[in-house]
Amino acid sequence: MLLTKQLMALRQVARRSICSSAPRQVENKVPQKQKHFQEDNGMPVHLKGGSADALLYRMTMALTVLGAGYVVYELVKASFPQKKD
Template sequence: MASRLCAGAARLCVAASRQRTQVAGLRTGGKVGKEYAPVPAGLANRMKVFQLPNNLPVHIKGGPIDKLLYLVTAIVCTVGVLECFHVYYVLSYPAKKD
């Protein structure tokens, strides 16, 4: 009994997927799938730069601007961690009131 139910459910799923595929084919003029817009030339060149096998991490492949941004981000993160420890210290040892 259970195998008959599973077989019937499988047939329904297959029929439904065939219908969806046929309807999609009618809507797209026989083509089933996604079509994408062409990639602009400037973006294609940038993509080639980042895909070069030059053993550089991706956050440095963009040149000196990326190095600067990485350095600034590292400094801000370090200062943030130090400030967290400073806050923990101040909260752990509050100033004594006279």
């Protein structure tokens, strides 16, 4: 019975702290981002985000090339029979 009362009290405290907190006003940055990414400045859209986008793009390309190379290596290795000792 004591455990039930503690659980009920905990539930009320959790509900009160979530529901009674004041909402924060967050500025809507979508229009500025749309203007930035739709601007015609000769840059591809996947690089308009700055250096972080450029780094992510290069890492993705490097992993793709390495992965494709590894697949080709494994296919060539699998196409030749293994020597039995």
